[in-house]
Amino acid sequence: MENEKHHSTNGVRKPSNTKGKKMEVRIKILFTSICHTDLGAWHGENEAQRAYPRILGHEASGIVESVGEGVTDVTEGDYVVPIFNGECGECECCKCPKTNICTKFGVNPMKRVMAGDGTSRFTNKEGKPIFHFLNTSTFSEYTVVESACVVKIDSSISHGLKKMTLLSCGVSTGVGAAWNTANVQPGSKVAVFGLGAVGLAVAEGARARGASKIIGVDINPSKFSKGRAMGVTDFINPTELEKPVHEKIREMSKGGVDYSFECVGDLDVLREAFLSTHEGWGFTVVLGIHSTPKMLPIHPMELFDGRKITGSVFGGFKGKTQLPLFAQECTRGVVELDKFITHELPFDKINEAFQLLVDGESLRCVLHL
Template identity: 45%
Template sequence: MATSGKVIRCRAAVAWAVGKPLSVEEVEVSPPKAGEVRVKIVATGICRTDDHVLEGCFPNVVFPVIPGHEGAGIVESVGEGVTSVKPGDKVIPLCLPQCGGCSFCLNPESNYCVKSHVSEPQNLLPDKTSRFTCKGKQIHHFLWVSTFAEYTVMPEYAVAKIDAAAPLDKVCLLGCGFPTGYGAAINTAKVKPGSTCAIFGVGGVGLSVVMGCKATGASRIIAVDINKDKFAKAKELGATDCISPHDFKKPIQEVLTEMTGHGVDYSFEAIGHVDTLTAALASCNMNTGVCVMVGVPASGSVISIDPMLLLSGRTWKGTLLGGWKMRDCIPTLVSSYLEKKFNSDVLISHTLPIAKVNEGFELLRAGKSIRCVLLF
């Protein structure tokens, strides 16, 4: 392309400081270096994790920063040595990279990678420099992908080529929210047909868990949320029961135990609160119940539990992006979307231009959106 090898000036939503609204600015995006890819972002979802960044409770983020990690776009140019994608390819940036060479990537049972933010900060690209500047200042990356920028640069192993027929304003959700929830049920919990499930929190990720539980053949799917406005969509996607903790005087885990006899077979916490994490664990049956942590608690959170909750046989486990090996699985998920094996479009409640990014966050915080997609 004509822009190859040149600095590109474009729009980006910049977070200058904790607690401040995003500011849509003109930024400069440098060309990709060896092993890197520069992508023109077409659409990006707003995820709760992005809100955690603005609140200052996502670990290792350095301001000023360009957030965003649930995007889809087109390769503009590639650096030396890049072979898996070329200019013009449709791609999804990966907030969980897959380097292909570490012990986790080589383990077929793992979807973790030592290049992820859990192991090392991703404020700068691997060579410890940024590709973003604005008003003469260096701007930091977020999870190496920074999809709130119209053009962004990332390592080759943090991008996946997808089917050219994919609508980018729809499949951007496959970069984080949908596969996290859907995979939590299918890959992490391995929900069995005929089982009972409880999902704590039915926002975008929680609803994706509901869809995963339904796809596996669960017979009873109980949605738990304090926002009853979410219940209609939860039932549309497969929930058989919807309950609010505010409607009961006893702890919600006791309510679920009474509803099911001995507790649910599988519970999922898709909020990221310490109290609901404990309730989710206690709500699954005491011997064979499986509780999956899906939501991301605030940095520094500590959970205190009764050891008997686990000694009796329950399994408590976490999930990272739904257990998918991202570079391997995202193209397959996109193909499944195109084949109508699932319909993640139902999660898109709002579509806004990037200029209205702060309005999108207001909808999220008010509980009025499931997923808001921003368009450049």
């Protein structure tokens, strides 16, 4: 993985300002982990991600090193997790209980600099700017983020800060999709397409909500043993079927599942997920990143069968107001975060961590700085 787009922070200065500027927070990163979105950005899978040099990474936990003018909700020494989908608390969307979108600091892969003055907080050895990534840039010893993108973690659970890293993206995205976006009900039937960390987090969320049947769909058989630990009750490997996946799921669930979750980012998979739900009330949630310009593979008239489809960003969680409560639920064991950490490495082994993800061997590899 050695090339001009390398994601390592070798040669990168820690943010040069003594403090974050107005409404900014500087964080000393203690733990960070790797998500498929980081991998996709490294590979330059879509135009929005092709901005280099850039510091990737968006799942992390750390300690506040300093704060800029106007920051009141966190202070030096606080334990925090950065979030890619911020919450300013002031815009029309933040004030609306129906959405977790933030007009000012929502996820934006095109954003490369800080909102306050349009400049970067990173420089290389020659003093030239290095771009930010997804409001966070956590593959660095220090990072600077807008205060809207920082969530304080209760000091009583600071001993579990390593696990809190997973709340920055993967686990929150998957569990939240089951809890907030779909509102999975006890006794319901669920199909999860793609058993990576996000898909398995969906399964864990559905299990916690009392789903009676959770069908996992993946072409990698090694994911099945991991899935059982997350509550998956049945498995389908599409390469072993002689019929479309949705037909098999309809047979297994007697007409279709109540909820399906597409966690792959593939249009053909999305169509199978949509058709696998029960007519009249089936609900499909899209979580996979679709980087191609192709449109939805659904005919408008198919929506007249009563099936619904929606997307979910960060699991529907309003980061600053709702994530602390979710963190407390995790510490009580409602969601078991330990099951998602399959590997741990020092940060200088980041290339090995990426290879584990590429090979499908890891759910989350936590890197410690």
